[in-house]
Amino acid sequence: MTLAPDRLERFARHIVLPEVGGAGQVALDQAHVVLVGCGGIGSPALQYLAAAGIGRLTLIDSDTVDVSNLQRQTIFSPADVGRAKAEVAAEWVKRFDPAIEVRALALRLDRNNVDEALSGADVVLDGCDNFATRLLVSDACVAAGIPLTSAAIGRFQGQVASFAGHLPDQPCYRCFVGDAFDAEDCDTCAADGVLGAMAGMVATFGAMQALRVVLEGHAALGEPQFGKLHLLDGLKPSLRTLNISRDPECRSCGKP
Numbered sequence: 001m002t003l004a005p006d007r008l009e010r011f012a013r014h015i016v017l018p019e020v021g022g023a024g025q026v027a028l029d030q031a032h033v034v035l036v037g038c039g040g041i042g043s044p045a046l047q048y049l050a051a052a053g054i055g056r057l058t059l060i061d062s063d064t065v066d067v068s069n070l071q072r073q074t075i076f077s078p079a080d081v082g083r084a085k086a087e088v089a090a091e092w093v094k095r096f097d098p099a100i101e102v103r104a105l106a107l108r109l110d111r112n113n114v115d116e117a118l119s120g121a122d123v124v125l126d127g128c129d130n131f132a133t134r135l136l137v138s139d140a141c142v143a144a145g146i147p148l149t150s151a152a153i154g155r156f157q158g159q160v161a162s163f164a165g166h167l168p169d170q171p172c173y174r175c176f177v178g179d180a181f182d183a184e185d186c187d188t189c190a191a192d193g194v195l196g197a198m199a200g201m202v203a204t205f206g207a208m209q210a211l212r213v214v215l216e217g218h219a220a221l222g223e224p225q226f227g228k229l230h231l232l233d234g235l236k237p238s239l240r241t242l243n244i245s246r247d248p249e250c251r252s253c254g255k256p
């Protein structure tokens with residue numbers, strides 16, 4: 001498997017990196033990444049996933065563009081207000097790199113559609129705005145054996161972690177947050193406010209961690225760092241990394 005001359009040129013700065021190289025770029029080209037949420041996290045993350053040359057993207061968001069999104073959701077413009085975010089995001093990808101195969105799902109994930117929506121993914125990057133969807137996505141990833149990169153923001157705190165809960169020694173997202181967050185009404189981000197550049201920092205970090213997952217087995221950058229929680233403090237700024245423990249009683253990944 002080799003890349004066409006125009007692709008070699010487009011990704012020349014990746015290919016010269018010893019940590020990525022030609023083999024790594026081919027792996028990115030062959031990869032299917034599912035992005036859950038095309039908002040504050042998903043929008044900048046999408047830009048860097050597409051720029052990295054991910055060959056297939058599935059974009060999921062049930063929301064429409066609001067004028068208050070434009071302060072941080074970098075792929076949208078005033079003309080998009082009122083339109084489905086997933087559709088506008090797919091159009092952005094097609095303009096940016098017509099070689100990318102993109103699928104838009106303008107729907108709210110639920111028990112009935114989540115498995116099909118995530119099917120065939122090499123990694124799911126979750127940047128959605130509610131815990132109920134995050135837990136639904138995590139449980140589906142564990143069941144289907146799909147790695148999950150989670151990126152979340154609250155004011156000036158960012159959390160980025162990759163999970164492989166389907167592997168016997170690895171925690172899942174539910175091990176990390178527990179069962180209390182399945183309720184739909186525990187989300188506060190909209191009322192809290194968020195600085196656009198902070199969302200961008202967490203989003204691009206999430207994209208970087210998802211790229212590590214894709215590159216596992218193909219390039220030196222491919223150490224997926226499963227089970228490591230990276231905590232970003234945007235005010236100081238600082239970064240701390242913690243190990244997440246596997247919960248043997250976990251409803252999702254624990255042994256029955």
Ligand SMILES: [Zn+2]
Nearest residue numbers: 172175250253
């Ligand atoms: Zn678990």
